[in-house]
Amino acid sequence: MIVGILKEIKTAENRVCMTPAGVEMMNHHDHTVLVEKDAGLNSGFGDADYAEHGAVIVATPQEIYQRAEMVMHVKEPLPSEYDLIRQDQIVFTYLHLAAAEELTHKLVKSGSICIAYETIQKVDGSLPLLTPMSEVAGRMATQQGAKYLEMAQGGLGVLLGGVPGVDPATVVVIGGGVVGMNAAKMACGLGAKVYIVDMNLDRLRYLSDVMPSNCIPLMSSPATLRKLVKEADVVIGAVLVAGAKTPKLITREMLKTMKKGAVMVDVAIDQGGCFETSKPTTHTSPTYTVEGVVHYCVANMPGAVAKTSTLALTNATLPYALQIADKGWKRAIQENNEIKLGANVVKGKVTYKAVAEAFGLEYTPIDQFL
Numbered sequence: 001m002i003v004g005i006l007k008e009i010k011t012a013e014n015r016v017c018m019t020p021a022g023v024e025m026m027n028h029h030d031h032t033v034l035v036e037k038d039a040g041l042n043s044g045f046g047d048a049d050y051a052e053h054g055a056v057i058v059a060t061p062q063e064i065y066q067r068a069e070m071v072m073h074v075k076e077p078l079p080s081e082y083d084l085i086r087q088d089q090i091v092f093t094y095l096h097l098a099a100a101e102e103l104t105h106k107l108v109k110s111g112s113i114c115i116a117y118e119t120i121q122k123v124d125g126s127l128p129l130l131t132p133m134s135e136v137a138g139r140m141a142t143q144q145g146a147k148y149l150e151m152a153q154g155g156l157g158v159l160l161g162g163v164p165g166v167d168p169a170t171v172v173v174i175g176g177g178v179v180g181m182n183a184a185k186m187a188c189g190l191g192a193k194v195y196i197v198d199m200n201l202d203r204l205r206y207l208s209d210v211m212p213s214n215c216i217p218l219m220s221s222p223a224t225l226r227k228l229v230k231e232a233d234v235v236i237g238a239v240l241v242a243g244a245k246t247p248k249l250i251t252r253e254m255l256k257t258m259k260k261g262a263v264m265v266d267v268a269i270d271q272g273g274c275f276e277t278s279k280p281t282t283h284t285s286p287t288y289t290v291e292g293v294v295h296y297c298v299a300n301m302p303g304a305v306a307k308t309s310t311l312a313l314t315n316a317t318l319p320y321a322l323q324i325a326d327k328g329w330k331r332a333i334q335e336n337n338e339i340k341l342g343a344n345v346v347k348g349k350v351t352y353k354a355v356a357e358a359f360g361l362e363y364t365p366i367d368q369f370l
Ligand SMILES: NC(=O)C1=CN([C@@H]2O[C@H](COP(=O)(O)OP(=O)(O)OC[C@H]3O[C@@H](n4cnc5c(N)ncnc54)[C@H](O)[C@@H]3O)[C@@H](O)[C@H]2O)C=CC1
Pocket: 118, 130, 131, 133, 134, 135, 137, 174, 175, 176, 177, 178, 179, 180, 197, 198, 199, 200, 203, 220, 238, 239, 240, 241, 247, 249, 266, 267, 268, 269, 270, 271, 298, 299, 300, 301, 302
């Protein structure tokens, strides 16, 4: 198969979706890999490095879309690419469609086969291609919370861990999955007082077993959240219902009861965000303030630490990319249920139920194409 590696074009997105080592593996499986010029530069991989590992360097995204049978990205295609996507082409990347109505319509119109990293799912419910970036974003969320608590950044002026004789900050993490647990670990390590809330009692039991004593796992309910946000210096949004639009758990009314200068980091923004007042921001303009509360809602947080993130992401994506390239999309889906769950839009139909539901579109089970 001809596989195309596109350069990222989202604001301050520095990751690349395949390393030179990945290109070499693809070559070993007899695939040709086209890599867009400078695609890996900000992750530490130059064109010469790719070429040495067997890539064909291509000057423009137009040529990649024209020649490749499967195009790969890290982030979703942006408007400049919508008309380049070809019928029957495989698009393999993060899509987060339940929060992206225009993109969903464009992909339906394109007739392509769109497999989303974030809905590929194992039998135990885990999301193997989301997990590594959730680990990065969770850890970063606490760093960003600490930074924006500083007064020069518009924050309250509280040090996350306090000092001897002075109370530490209170961090409330909503959602105790991969993002939430990683955020909480970092906040605990810095000495903050940490609450982590989830709806899944088994997950709360697990967190209670493994987290340090300055982390208090609590059952999520509107009443609990109303109480916690009043105390919070930092609130981290980390809930997910796989593939679906995020539920809004912190309302504007609740925001009004928070401390002025408190910080909200909505990591779940890529699926729509779990605070009513969240809207996507970028690394070049990451925050805004509502009701005196600083909001950080960057949808591609790991892009800021690309040297870590590219390696973590491609370690996870490459085995799946190889299967799709080796077998073609149909057989890869037939033989691997994890990849089957990644199919979001196929040949003009929405094949992921939560995406269809988000926009009142017709849902077509993928089995109809197999
Ligand atoms: N902004 C960014 O750059 C990035 C965003 N993300 C996003 O972060 C979000 C979280 O991802 P993961 O932690 O990997 O998901 P996960 O599936 O590991 O964890 C989600 C947790 O939310 C809990 N949950 C669901 N509904 C809830 C509710 N109403 N109240 C409390 N808890 C609830 C679930 O029980 C689960 O434990 C996703 O939207 C993901 O796409 C991930 C990486 C980067």
